[in-house]
Amino acid sequence: MKKYQEMTREELLAEQQSLQAEFDKIKAKGLSLDMSRGKPGTEQLELAMPMLDVVNSKTVLKSENGTDLRNYGILDGIPEAKRLIASMIDVDPEMILVYGNSSLNSMYDQVARAYYEGICGHTPWCKLEKVKFLCPVPGYDRHFAITEHFGIEMINIDMNDDGPLMDQVEEAVKDPSVKGIWCVPKYSNPEGVVYSDETVRRFAALKPAAEDFRIFWDNAYVVHHLYEDEQAEILNIFDEAKKYGNEDMIFEFCSTSKVSFPGSGIAGVAASKKNLEDIKSQLTYQTIGFDKINQYRHVAFFKDRAGIDAHMMKQAAIIRPKFEMLNDLLSEEIAPRGIGNWKKPLGGYFISFEALQGCAKEIIAKCKEAGVTMTGAGSPFPYKKDPKDSVIRIAPTYPSLEELTEAAKVFVTVVRLVSCEKMLAQ
Amino acid sequence: MKKYQEMTREELLAEQQSLQAEFDKIKAKGLSLDMSRGKPGTEQLELAMPMLDVVNSKTVLKSENGTDLRNYGILDGIPEAKRLIASMIDVDPEMILVYGNSSLNSMYDQVARAYYEGICGHTPWCKLEKVKFLCPVPGYDRHFAITEHFGIEMINIDMNDDGPLMDQVEEAVKDPSVKGIWCVPKYSNPEGVVYSDETVRRFAALKPAAEDFRIFWDNAYVVHHLYEDEQAEILNIFDEAKKYGNEDMIFEFCSTSKVSFPGSGIAGVAASKKNLEDIKSQLTYQTIGFDKINQYRHVAFFKDRAGIDAHMMKQAAIIRPKFEMLNDLLSEEIAPRGIGNWKKPLGGYFISFEALQGCAKEIIAKCKEAGVTMTGAGSPFPYKKDPKDSVIRIAPTYPSLEELTEAAKVFVTVVRLVSCEKMLAQ
Structure with a gap:
């Protein structure tokens, strides 16, 4: 796999064409996926359902x-x-x-x-x-x-x-x-x-x-x-x-x-x-x-704290595969092409993806076109102004692993396509 | 029973002496009663306990x-x-x-x-x-x-x-x-x-x-x-x-x-x-x-509203006797003596007692002395300034009927005593 920065113009054009075709195919599927919501998924909520029994009409x-x-x-x-x-x-x-x-x-x-x-x-x-x-x-x-x-x-x-x-x-x-x-x-x-x-x-x-x-x-x-x-x-x-x-x-x-x-x-x-x-x-x-x-x-x-920690480990078991899937996919598809950075988090609710400068808005817009909602461009910045137009917040917890995987694949395709176009336009 | 306003100075002095004796006896009991709190009583709260069962771990x-x-x-x-x-x-x-x-x-x-x-x-x-x-x-x-x-x-x-x-x-x-x-x-x-x-x-x-x-x-x-x-x-x-x-x-x-x-x-x-x-x-x-x-x-x-109304009637059954006891006692002991006014409420949480002008603070202080907490003087007014120093808020719901009755009797004695002293001082 070659870094985009090392590709010739012809290679970039070929890459763009193939990605555009792939993008058109995705669009035709009429997807409706969402990686924008920093909310727990249903499985996580289920873990806390017994909390609704500990207080009842018999409780002092x-x-x-x-x-x-x-x-x-x-x-x-x-x-x-x-x-x-x-x-x-x-x-x-x-x-x-x-x-x-x-x-x-x-x-x-x-x-x-x-x-x-x-x-x-x-x-x-x-x-x-x-x-x-x-x-x-x-x-x-x-x-x-x-x-x-x-x-x-x-x-x-x-x-x-x-x-x-x-x-x-x-x-x-x-x-x-x-x-x-x-x-x-x-x-x-x-x-x-x-x-x-x-x-x-x-x-x-x-x-x-x-x-x-x-x-x-x-x-x-x-x-x-x-x-x-x-x-x-x-x-x-x-x-x-x-x-x-x-x-x-x-x-x-x-x-x-x-x-x-x-x-x-x-x-x-x-x-x-x-x-x-x-x-x-x-x-x-x-x-x-x-x-x-x-x-x-x-x-x-x-x-007590031990109870909270034990509970959070059950939540971790549910969401960890989502974070890891994303990390693996970005490692395979984005890192070797030199078109984005992120940190692998050990906790929290998000992955922050840093695209090539000037690409975030376009990536988010194209994801939307393909039926994948991302957090709005600029959101992680005051006045919603991302000075480099490069940061995209990814929220992996809410969708199922299956949906997230589908959405992440679209995202990766879009990042490649937009990066390609960006480099061709330079 | 004679209105204080119609009593001779001698009659008032006799009344004061007998009330002071009664007051001293009450003080000696070391009571600790409270008619200041606009809170539901325990029995009222018990009525809502089944609400804690309608949502549980099985609820969708x-x-x-x-x-x-x-x-x-x-x-x-x-x-x-x-x-x-x-x-x-x-x-x-x-x-x-x-x-x-x-x-x-x-x-x-x-x-x-x-x-x-x-x-x-x-x-x-x-x-x-x-x-x-x-x-x-x-x-x-x-x-x-x-x-x-x-x-x-x-x-x-x-x-x-x-x-x-x-x-x-x-x-x-x-x-x-x-x-x-x-x-x-x-x-x-x-x-x-x-x-x-x-x-x-x-x-x-x-x-x-x-x-x-x-x-x-x-x-x-x-x-x-x-x-x-x-x-x-x-x-x-x-x-x-x-x-x-x-x-x-x-x-x-x-x-x-x-x-x-x-x-x-x-x-x-x-x-x-x-x-x-x-x-x-x-x-x-x-x-x-x-x-x-x-x-x-x-x-x-x-x-729905019918459910609320039915519930509130159960609450009413609990607190109505408290309001009525107070109303009866004031009707018997205060009204005929011309030393206070109040309205008989059909709902809500309070009875507002209007003492003779300039008596509210003293009544509340003396109640305190006798172990009965009343809402602070002036409370029902902006800046806690009761222009006539006459309004006392009575909150009947929180104490049991028994406690309330005991407290109300103290209150009535104190109202009589303070009114008497007030009239003698004039």
């Missing part, structure tokens, strides 16, 4: 602290649920606020809170001329959507295999209008990057100009390993931050959305005592409390 | 529209839940947005949305010099806490047996900085007032100066009748508003918090198409969707 719905779980009360979560969430991200349960059904909601509310109230007595961001956020790219579109929604200027930070480039971060935080950064430190969305120890340490040691600068540490995939024997671990950001007196600089987020049921899970925020008090002083106006029965349901089903 | 968790209830998706609620909520407040299901576990949360978010985003393209309230809200009093402390939290100036509106005094409301809305009003139209908190047809019509016909003026119609007690044969009904505000082209002026709120389980219920917002689109255009950044499994659980258990 009392918290260990005596609270009737069926009545009003408890703003920050029942102690059992605090412990469960704390065990996921390895912090003291005292640092946990158990939120509602969605960590996205807790992150949105946190930005909203900072925007109209200010953090810990600082000027509300809405009263400032300019507020900026750092956005490691590629990243999670819904993070960027929140900050864009609040009119916050987003600044791209490049990523490498160790996480965000800390030189860029350290430089950027000297600007007092830079108020935060979005991070997915473990199995990052979409690349699956695991922040190195040095990266975490440098985050923990940051000396931002803005006192109300906060790291939004979205540990969304903390327990989402693909392998039993090869699991990434990252340093505990709070432990590191403590060494620099920087505990107040961090909000950590996680949830069981992709552990139990998306939409019916529980979310958690971890923060310093000072930040928690600040959050609760506002939250007490917003709600009397979140769903304590559902908190208890999660505790009764998973019991 | 698919919405009628095909959505897997266990996965991401559906911002505004599953169609079945929209219908159930719509049936509670008698509107078209298309007008419903099913919110999370708390209508308070949905009201807070609505004010927050108006504050930092603006309603339907209008200037966000945070950008305005002055924003005012009308607050019918006595009213719900958590409503007032929200508007106070956002720095919104609150203006008292007096109530009578027909609801808020509409002359005051109509006059006040001529001020363009008046942006909203809190209403609990049926079995109002705390008086149990039911808005008359004329009141609802005049609300529906309001011509406020501010285009983004909204009526926050918190129909919290819409199905919370105390009697089978004597149930208040109010006019449908949306039907009336339609006659004046005023549908966009209303946000209606309700929930199942005091139907199923507080904290584990579902809430609903009803609004015009234009308002719903406006809400959803923001909400889509805040969450992917609320807990659909819990939405379905409510539908599977209650089925």
